[in-house]
Amino acid sequence: MNGNDAIAFCEALLHDSGDDAESGEASFRDRIHSAATTISGPPAAPGVVAAIVADLDALRERAHAEMQEAVRAGKNDPHNWRRFYTDASLLRVFALLKVEEDVAGNVALENIAVLDHALVVAGAAGNGRYELITDTIATLQRKCRPPSPPTAATDDSPRANEILISDVALSSSTRTVPIIDPPPSLGRFAREHVYSPFVLRGYARDWPALSEHPWASTSYLRSVAGRGRVVPVEIGHDYRADEWTQAMMPWDDFLKRMKSGEALYLAQHDLFFQFPALQQDIIVPDYVYGAPAPPRDFPAYTPPANAEQLVTNAWFGPGGTVSPAHTVRLHLLSLSPYSPLFGRVRGVLETRCVGEEADPLPQDPFFNFFASLSKSEPSIFVLTLILALSPVQAVGRKTVWLAPPTATPFMYAYPPPSASSEDADASRNPAANTVAPSMSNTTRVDVFADARGDEEEGEFPDFWKHAVPLAMHVTLGPGDALSLPPGWWHATRSEETSFSVSMWY
Structure with missing residues (x-):
């Protein structure tokens, strides 16, 4: 994932007028569009970006609540709310990367968790979102200290074909x-x-x-x-x-x-x-x-x-x-x-x-x-x-x-x-x-x-x-x-x- 991918994602959001059945979803989309406009535009002051991140976090919380309510009410798949949650999560990460491309390790870890929530909670709803999320996670992980290399099982561990199961x-x-x-x-x-x-x-x-x-x-x-x-x-x-x-x-x-x-x-x-x-x-x-x-x-x-x-x-x-x-x-x-x-x-x-x-x-x-x-x-x-x-x-x-x-x-x-x-x-x-x-x-x-x-x-x-x-x-x-x-x-x-x-x- 690079800056061009983030800008392309924001521009695609701005061209998506949507077909929201409820006014609450339309208002939500307007706030998503506002964040996308700022992120895809000229560099913004840190205070502006901080305000965008706070609003995107509020949108994520609202979208999650709407998904839970859909479960309680036995409604059909709330795809729009899952997509809003996914988009708000991606925009949050892109906003932070816009301010500071070389983010600190702890900030990278925090935003990896945000994207994992988009995968787990919302299923990465939306065309191309899954690939963009996994690419962005890989980008953020490169900014962190790498984990220890993988190790195989110890030599004295019994092989599977040596074990008898009763x-x-x-x-x-x-x-x-x-x-x-x-x-x-x-x-x-x-x-x-x-x-x-x-x-x-x-x-x-x-x-x-x-x-x-x-x-x-x-x-x-x-x-x-x-x-x-x-x-x-x-x-x-x-x-x-x-x-x-x-x-x-x-x-x-x-x-x-x-x-x-x-x-x-x-x-x-x-x-x-x-x-x-x-x-x-x-x-x-x-x-x-x-x-x-x-x-x-x-x-x-x-x-x-x-x-x-x-x-x-x-x-x-x-x-x-x-x-x-x-x-x-x-x-x-x-x-x-x-x-x-x-x-x-x-x-x-x-x-x-x-x-x-x-x-x-x-x-x-x-x-x-x-x-x-x-x-x-x-x-x-x-x-x-x-x-x-x-x-x-x-x-x-x-x-x-x-x-x-x-x-x-x-x-x-x-x-x-x-x-x-x-x-x-x-x-x-x-x-x-x-x-x-x-x-x-x-x-x-x-x-x-x-x-x-x-x-x-x-x-x-x-x-x-x-x-x-x-x-x-x-x-x-x-x-x-x-x-x-x-x-x-x-x-x-x-x-x-x-x-x-x-x-x-």
């Missing part, structure tokens, strides 16, 4: 997920396996993420991101807990604090959108392009509506991190706007979800191929790959509990928001999430309880009597892959620090 026993499941060896051909997969869960041991062990570009190395993960990056993080082991919350956190801090054992979890985040170099470390399996027909027990299935018909997410957390048994809601805008999913997955799902009322017990909408590198969100195809980041652990493992859609009547899900206050458990609320507090897709049963207690069995008798016989489980290790059809209940627990990739198709 399933962790669960009282809530008596069966294990079938293992297929060798991996089926694409044709056999489509004929015989696409509608049932199965595991491919070691399927992804040849990925660069497990070899020459080791995601087990925090040094590599720092270097591939560069200085100053921030990511959306869940704080707490279980989102059903009252103390659970979310925050934007510096990537370096997240890696350091998670490695020390803090309950931090980067969950269901398109990390490849934010750090595109990581995309080269994984290999998308042919299975996800099989175009399966809807399952009989989930006829509402349609593939993601984006061009690739594929949604890829990262799951990265320490040992003990739990996703309770749940299904993914059809309207994924129940997620916090702290995610590019707000802007990007909404586009993937909106053909099915906009204007529809959510079912009381919605099911996962896609096939899921889950590669064991960390935590997973199965219900499309999921591919799971697990890597350890602890200097003590040689490998990360993740235990997954599954139950078919037929178990839904016995899963004791939380009541929907419309339920009466007598029926709702007010204390079980994702960190008092006022954006989307519904947990009607989540069970109240702890499927990872060490043993079945009389009290819990008395509270959830149908689960133990009817769901447990249908359930199955598996412990995934490095390079293992789990395939999961739509509509299945699933829970995950990281046995050690683990890094997973899920692919929804």
Whole structure:
């Protein structure tokens, strides 16, 4: 990114008259245009630029509030507000660079974080914005002290193919997920396996993420991101807990604090959108392009509506991190706007979800191929790959509990928001999430309880009597892959620090 790019961006904004449906958006655009005019013009006094930056920060705050309100109200994708947030973020950085091209390192880091928020919160909405943001981040990073060079895994670390994985026993499941060896051909997969869960041991062990570009190395993960990056993080082991919350956190801090054992979890985040170099470390399996027909027990299935018909997410957390048994809601805008999913997955799902009322017990909408590198969100195809980041652990493992859609009547899900206050458990609320507090897709049963207690069995008798016989489980290790059809209940627990990739198709 250079000064000419910034001027070209400002001039393009000034030629964009827009078609604002609401007067508030028109006023917002006028202030964007005013900032663009000053930035693209002759040099301005520092005081003028400071005033522009303050106004752009106020606009970013307003745009974020409007996006959150759109989530609360269940409105269609607020694309204009996401684009305003993106444009105000870019203009803020360009204004500072206009005053001082050689900005101090701390100022560069501050504005890298601003642009990361535009990626994560608003999805870099607008034609060409994503490329401009990533180029500008690279420019700002060059003004900072470079990070340490990447390092490979230590020589005494066991190789993935030297590690034997045994399933962790669960009282809530008596069966294990079938293992297929060798991996089926694409044709056999489509004929015989696409509608049932199965595991491919070691399927992804040849990925660069497990070899020459080791995601087990925090040094590599720092270097591939560069200085100053921030990511959306869940704080707490279980989102059903009252103390659970979310925050934007510096990537370096997240890696350091998670490695020390803090309950931090980067969950269901398109990390490849934010750090595109990581995309080269994984290999998308042919299975996800099989175009399966809807399952009989989930006829509402349609593939993601984006061009690739594929949604890829990262799951990265320490040992003990739990996703309770749940299904993914059809309207994924129940997620916090702290995610590019707000802007990007909404586009993937909106053909099915906009204007529809959510079912009381919605099911996962896609096939899921889950590669064991960390935590997973199965219900499309999921591919799971697990890597350890602890200097003590040689490998990360993740235990997954599954139950078919037929178990839904016995899963004791939380009541929907419309339920009466007598029926709702007010204390079980994702960190008092006022954006989307519904947990009607989540069970109240702890499927990872060490043993079945009389009290819990008395509270959830149908689960133990009817769901447990249908359930199955598996412990995934490095390079293992789990395939999961739509509509299945699933829970995950990281046995050690683990890094997973899920692919929804």
